[in-house]
Amino acid sequence: MKVVIVGGGALGSMHAWHAVRRGHEVVQVERDLAARSASVRNFGLVWVSGRADGDELTAALRARELWEQVATDVPEIGFRPNGSLSAALTDAELAVAKEVAARPDAAERGFRVVDAEEARRINPALRGDIVGALHCSRDGAVEPRLTQQAIRAALSTSGRYEYVAGTEVVDLGDGYALGDDGRRFDGDLVVYLPGARLGGLTRRMAPELPVRRVFLQMFQTQPLDEQLTTSIADGDSFRYYPAFAGDALQRLESEQPQHPVADENHMQLLMVQRLDGSLTIGDTHTYDEPFPFDVDEAPTAYLTERVEQILGRPLPTIQRRWYGIYAQCHDPRQLVHRESFFERTHFVTGPGGRGMTLSPAIAETTCELFNL
Incomplete structure (x- = not known):
């Protein structure tokens, strides 16, 4: 399959990592030249200790395992199980x-x-x-200012990954994303991850966002x-x-x-x-x-x-x-908000301060939900 990932932060990078590892072709589109928002403005903590019982703890423990797998592929993320x-x-x-x-x-x-x-x-x-x-x-840490670029560099060696920087997606359709430079990115699956950019295209596509x-x-x-x-x-x-x-x-x-x-x-x-x-x-x-x-x-x-x-x-x-x-x-029990805009185009955001910790597990769940 061909997968279009819109967003170059932690969630976007983890979706790309899972998709490439599963054998798919991935194009990742980022509005800035590199991620500049929450994904690099955090502690880089893989934080199990404070998580709520139930789904949140389960996801954190799974994410902790996945971060170790990512570090095996991409040691440059600086993962350490320091507790x-x-x-x-x-x-x-x-x-x-x-x-x-x-x-x-x-x-x-x-x-x-x-x-x-x-x-x-x-x-x-x-x-x-x-x-x-x-x-x-069980707690650990990665380097937030290095992780996304290190993952991109590793994925680029697969021959099945392209990173498109400095292009803002201004429209979405069923199986495509349209950039502000006129480029159209077609895929069997499109995943839109706007982070905290909740206005503009996000508001137009999801006006009742929780x-x-x-x-x-x-x-x-x-x-x-x-x-x-x-x-x-x-x-x-x-x-x-x-x-x-x-x-x-x-x-x-x-x-x-x-x-x-x-x-x-x-x-x-x-x-x-x-x-x-x-x-x-x-x-x-x-x-x-x-x-x-x-x-x-x-x-x-x-x-x-x-x-x-x-x-x-x-x-x-x-x-x-x-x-x-x-x-x-809004609901702290909800780890992330997913919404399907079209049959092949889906929306993921809202992990809050858990984003860096949970991103590998959230991305894995996305892949399973949409049969990647």
Whole structure:
């Protein structure tokens, strides 16, 4: 079959990877010269630990397997199964970790609680004032600024893949996409993946889309002079992710109200060390549009203080800041929104902040649904 993929981000690249691996011919069309939206403005986390029970956890575990397969084909994505430590700064936060680590699915998630000494053995960079941590061995990371281009380069060697950059698709029909340069891309299957571009063609094709946009901001430091052997989260992440809901979390929220800056910006701490040693740190969440056009310093100051508490040392100088916007289904139980515009033309968007983690599994499901 000939497959047309419209979108060059993580979801589009994973759809292309699956289709080529299954023997199909693929043309991938991207409006920019390279992906510039949510797919490169994220942590690169393959995040199993916080996922909701049921379909979300199942998809995350499958995606974790698939990321390892992608890394076998494309080692340049920088995949590493480094796991994570969600550091507890108080006994109330540690109680949340203990509660989830005692649940029946703890082994499946790779959960175990460690005290401060064991946390520092796992990750010696954690020399700060922590009382323990939740260790998740199933979490991993890739390099978000390298992954899409590395996958494209690998697919190009197949002889069955073409990447068309700088062409915006302005119309869709049954088995074709029309570019703004007049080119028509015909296929036995067309998959349209607009990301957070929910206006224009997307609104025209799907006016009742059950998806919203979310704004977040992050920053990156200069290289740290030591290795973080795991990714890092904190007690705000317990408040954010659905996997941690329970009695202990309710007590935490009652006894230890979230910091006003973190509360106002719907924040959590996530920190990943890039292959060059720099640290990617975030993040915030804004749900009401219009979104700001600037980056607020208060969340950066809060996150910096939080990281320095955990590491027990000053952060390296911040070298860049950015914001991102991603598309998220209104119903959090829905992993992604799929819609068929025509018999051979289909629409996929809305994984939210789970996009980088789940993209291989979402793409695999698309291929199975449409008999690729």
